[in-house]
Amino acid sequence: MASEGRRPLVAGNWKMNGLRSSIATVEAIRDGLSPQLLADIDVLICPPATLVSACVEAVKGSPIAIGGQNLHARPNGAFTGSISAEMFADLGASYVIVGHSERRAYHYETDDGVHAKALGARRAGLRGIICVGETMEERQQGRALDIVRAQLAIGIPKGATAEDTVIAYEPVWAIGSGRTPTPKEIAEVHASLREMLDKMAGTEGAKIRILYGGSVKPGNARELMAVENVDGALVGGASLVAEDFLGICRAYAK
Numbered sequence: 001m002a003s004e005g006r007r008p009l010v011a012g013n014w015k016m017n018g019l020r021s022s023i024a025t026v027e028a029i030r031d032g033l034s035p036q037l038l039a040d041i042d043v044l045i046c047p048p049a050t051l052v053s054a055c056v057e058a059v060k061g062s063p064i065a066i067g068g069q070n071l072h073a074r075p076n077g078a079f080t081g082s083i084s085a086e087m088f089a090d091l092g093a094s095y096v097i098v099g100h101s102e103r104r105a106y107h108y109e110t111d112d113g114v115h116a117k118a119l120g121a122r123r124a125g126l127r128g129i130i131c132v133g134e135t136m137e138e139r140q141q142g143r144a145l146d147i148v149r150a151q152l153a154i155g156i157p158k159g160a161t162a163e164d165t166v167i168a169y170e171p172v173w174a175i176g177s178g179r180t181p182t183p184k185e186i187a188e189v190h191a192s193l194r195e196m197l198d199k200m201a202g203t204e205g206a207k208i209r210i211l212y213g214g215s216v217k218p219g220n221a222r223e224l225m226a227v228e229n230v231d232g233a234l235v236g237g238a239s240l241v242a243e244d245f246l247g248i249c250r251a252y253a254k
């Protein structure tokens, strides 16, 4: 439940999925969102970098935002294959995901690297969605809170504001698995992250949104989004199907 002052954000992360034909999905999402709903929530789609430009075009005139999934920390240079925050901003993107657990696991991203990327996002005027989350082993060892708190403490840039930063709690074991933590487990982590943000950034920290991600579906969205301090969702698989993503957005319909 997003409390006063924090506007819910429902974000889709397409990961390495989508060809030009997938623009039809963005169009269906655009056309399926009612003005009443868009008055209450922010909606974001993060397609693969190859589709950012076409997606920006497809949502022109609507409040739907488009974002990147990863960035290089530097603005430009000899970094073959990399994309900078400035390049995403140049295409009309307004957000970028930073430190997703798949980047951490498969591309060896560290908390310090996440910090540098979050600074890069801010430099270019993008909102960075900084991802944190524990593995099942870490949870079973009772270390979930320590892990996510350390990831947040190192990853988040000093002076972060609600304008440039969003946090996403994504337990690694809940991603793509169909398993989710209980509402109580989610509430515990979000309360802990919220307390850190309040301490780090005071009244501004209280405005920074904390999303939940990991197997969010239309069938569980209402329950998950109702958890205290959950300010929205970061959706993987279900964001690839317009009706499913719309179903999750509609968890916020009054």
Ligand SMILES: O=C(CO)COP(=O)(O)O
Pocket (backbone or CB within 6 Å): 013, 100, 170, 174, 175, 176, 177, 178, 213, 214, 215, 216, 234, 235, 236, 237, 238
């Ligand atoms: O990783 C995720 C979003 O970034 C979550 O993925 P799923 O919704 O497919 O579990």
